[in-house]
Amino acid sequence: MTYRNPPTTPRKSATFDDYTLSEIRRAAATGIYDIRGAGAKRKLPHFDDLLFLGASISRYPLEGYRERCDTSVVLGSRHARKPIELKIPITIAGMSFGSLSGPAKEALGRGATLSGTSTTTGDGGMTEEERGHSKTLVYQYLPSRYGMNPRDLRRADAIEVVVGQGAKPGGGGMLLGQKISDRVAEMRTLPKGIDQRSASRHPDWTGPDDLEIKILELREITDWEKPIYVKVGGARPYYDTALAVKAGADVVVVDGMQGGTAATQEVFIENVGQPTLACIRPAVQALQDLGMHRKVQLIVSGGIRNGADVAKALALGVDAVSIGTAALVALGDNDPRWEAEYNALGTTAGAYDDWHEGRDPAGITTQDPELMKRVDPIAAGRRLANYLKVMTLEAQTIARACGKNSLHNLEPEDLVALSIEAAAMAGVPLAGTNWIPGKNGF
Amino acid sequence: MPANTMSKAERDQSHARVFDLSQHTLRELNQALHKLTPGSNETAWEVLNPKGSHSVAVGVDQPVSIDVRGSVGYYCAGMNDGAAITVHGSAGPGVGENMMSGSIVIKGDASQYAGATGRGGLLVIEGNASSRCGISMKGIDIVVHGNIGHMSAFMAQSGNLVVLGDAGDALGDSIYEARLFVRGKVESLGADCIAKEMRPEHLELVQGLLDRAGVTGVKASEFKRYGSARKLYNFNIDNADAY
Numbered sequence: 001m002t003y004r005n006p007p008t009t010p011r012k013s014a015t016f017d018d019y020t021l022s023e024i025r026r027a028a029a030t031g032i033y034d035i036r037g038a039g040a041k042r043k044l045p046h047f048d049d050l051l052f053l054g055a056s057i058s059r060y061p062l063e064g065y066r067e068r069c070d071t072s073v074v075l076g077s078r079h080a081r082k083p084i085e086l087k088i089p090i091t092i093a094g095m096s097f098g099s100l101s102g103p104a105k106e107a108l109g110r111g112a113t114l115s116g117t118s119t120t121t122g123d124g125g126m127t128e129e130e131r132g133h134s135k136t137l138v139y140q141y142l143p144s145r146y147g148m149n150p151r152d153l154r155r156a157d158a159i160e161v162v163v164g165q166g167a168k169p170g171g172g173g174m175l176l177g178q179k180i181s182d183r184v185a186e187m188r189t190l191p192k193g194i195d196q197r198s199a200s201r202h203p204d205w206t207g208p209d210d211l212e213i214k215i216l217e218l219r220e221i222t223d224w225e226k227p228i229y230v231k232v233g234g235a236r237p238y239y240d241t242a243l244a245v246k247a248g249a250d251v252v253v254v255d256g257m258q259g260g261t262a263a264t265q266e267v268f269i270e271n272v273g274q275p276t277l278a279c280i281r282p283a284v285q286a287l288q289d290l291g292m293h294r295k296v297q298l299i300v301s302g303g304i305r306n307g308a309d310v311a312k313a314l315a316l317g318v319d320a321v322s323i324g325t326a327a328l329v330a331l332g333d334n335d336p337r338w339e340a341e342y343n344a345l346g347t348t349a350g351a352y353d354d355w356h357e358g359r360d361p362a363g364i365t366t367q368d369p370e371l372m373k374r375v376d377p378i379a380a381g382r383r384l385a386n387y388l389k390v391m392t393l394e395a396q397t398i399a400r401a402c403g404k405n406s407l408h409n410l411e412p413e414d415l416v417a418l419s420i421e422a423a424a425m426a427g428v429p430l431a432g433t434n435w436i437p438g439k440n441g442f
Numbered sequence: 443m444p445a446n447t448m449s450k451a452e453r454d455q456s457h458a459r460v461f462d463l464s465q466h467t468l469r470e471l472n473q474a475l476h477k478l479t480p481g482s483n484e485t486a487w488e489v490l491n492p493k494g495s496h497s498v499a500v501g502v503d504q505p506v507s508i509d510v511r512g513s514v515g516y517y518c519a520g521m522n523d524g525a526a527i528t529v530h531g532s533a534g535p536g537v538g539e540n541m542m543s544g545s546i547v548i549k550g551d552a553s554q555y556a557g558a559t560g561r562g563g564l565l566v567i568e569g570n571a572s573s574r575c576g577i578s579m580k581g582i583d584i585v586v587h588g589n590i591g592h593m594s595a596f597m598a599q600s601g602n603l604v605v606l607g608d609a610g611d612a613l614g615d616s617i618y619e620a621r622l623f624v625r626g627k628v629e630s631l632g633a634d635c636i637a638k639e640m641r642p643e644h645l646e647l648v649q650g651l652l653d654r655a656g657v658t659g660v661k662a663s664e665f666k667r668y669g670s671a672r673k674l675y676n677f678n679i680d681n682a683d684a685y
Contacts, residue, residue, distance in 0.1 A: 032677070144578070145540060145559040145578060145580070148540055148559065149521070149523075149540070149542060149561070150501050150503065150521040150523055150540075150542065151503075151523075153501075153521070154501075176677075177675075177676050188599075189561070189580040189581060189599045189600050190599055190618055190619075191618070191619060191675070193676075194618075194675040194676060195675065195676050195677050197597075197616070199578065199597060203539075203555060203558040203559055203574070203577040203578045203596075203597075204517070204535065204536035204539050204555040204558040204559070204577070205535075205536070210516075210535075213496050213497075213515070213516045213517065214516075214517070216496055216497055217496065217497040217500055217516070217517040217520050217536075217539075220468065220469065220472045220497040220500050220501065221472075221497075221500050221501030221520065221521055222501070223469075223472070223473055223476060224469065
């Protein structure tokens, strides 16, 4: 019997992990970068790294379920003659018809309307489904200007000038040929079946001075009725917010890198832009420095999942949050009931992100007439409304525990951080200390 | 004749509703235009003293005529839907952006992004147009009597651009289905834009546009046609060097 030296356990590289190796093999085989939907999937400092302190001897809680805790918010009070009044500070983010199916857009409108909040068009124009089923609809003004027309501009409740989005600050949209149905092609004035590369820059303005003039034009066309939002990706939140305010925005929307996209390069999603948590305090600071905090409203999006995230964002100075990915999940996206079909696509429920391919088993990110039948807009809208209700109740529960009779009375002093990184980004003390990294010279 | 050199009698005779921007605000002008309803008797408007104002006569959606006596700033006649707007001067950036229908005539020159994303109607520039003329055009017809600047018709999706003079660098870069007709020299063509044959239907099309734009003494046969090679319509890694 021969003696074998004991072997070491096979060890995989932390640098060259399984995903990395698979990506190298995929790139070598295809010669094309990986395109996918959704936002950053890497682990990032996030709201999970913050905790509320709750009440104690120095803070009195409000009675849960009994004492009122206001959740309403008014957006666009700076210049618009008709600001938007929402019952909850959670809005539905812009997602295009084209990227999403008609029934999915309708469901978003229904769910938002049931909840007293707004939904938003996307890079494909306004559809009758969403206008008809959305009490409050924000109309996006995008670089591509697909479907843009003055009639829809006037029947919108607010206008969102999209400069960028968190998944790809500096990148344009992409809708691959397989999702370009006759209807999508017509709305975008392009031939059916070709790849649509939405522009990354607006065609008729560059820079903050031009933006100011562009906003003037939009206000003049709509007789100064509509709130005008400016949406930016989480790139330079302090300066972007300040410049948007200077350009005349009523509302600034800052979208962190966890915010989803219909499709872009994986390398872009994971390596460009800042996490949502890192964007909030600089944006709030810009508003405070300009004396415009609470006068120009701030909406933050990217990775908002529950009422705790909502409460934390508001405590950091945000006026409202916006959800996209979570709303799609509420509609039925990535539901394990379709696991066999996800497997057939080489993925699994919870990981499916090839939204650009248009084969979504859940019928949401597709233009396939058969697949989209799987979305019942009424039932899906109800699920979204339920989910929004839960988030709101959760946020109220936390606010009452902190002694606040309005979600907007939450403040940074209600929070501590679990990591030094989160403490520095959020500008709140590391738990158990009075240390805020970067403050007071430390 | 500019309004400020007209006699009072001449002005009264014109029956135009005169709107003097030195006396009234831009907002008053645009709101008055937006209040027009189909069948309104106020079909002729005259705007005095624009003095480079931005957003003059934007979002008009009735078939009225508007004469702007002087030069305008950004986005004049933006999103025009049916009006016949004439600028008796030059126009700043983005004139006629996203026009839906109607017509716009610029008697002088136009700055960059003229007719950007326009969906319909006719934009005539009797002088020169700067860079990015017809950028992302989506169905508009544009006729430029003079030259156009660089990157014109970038990502142009649909519609026709007719240029009597020369075109600058990178004409029609990443163009889709828009048709470009240039009579003079083209400095260079952008990615996926190629010269194409002028077939009888194109001669007819150009002649029709020249007629509508009031161009005389120029033949359609003097133009060359440019359009998409359609090689970049679906992503192919072997075309990556084209970008």
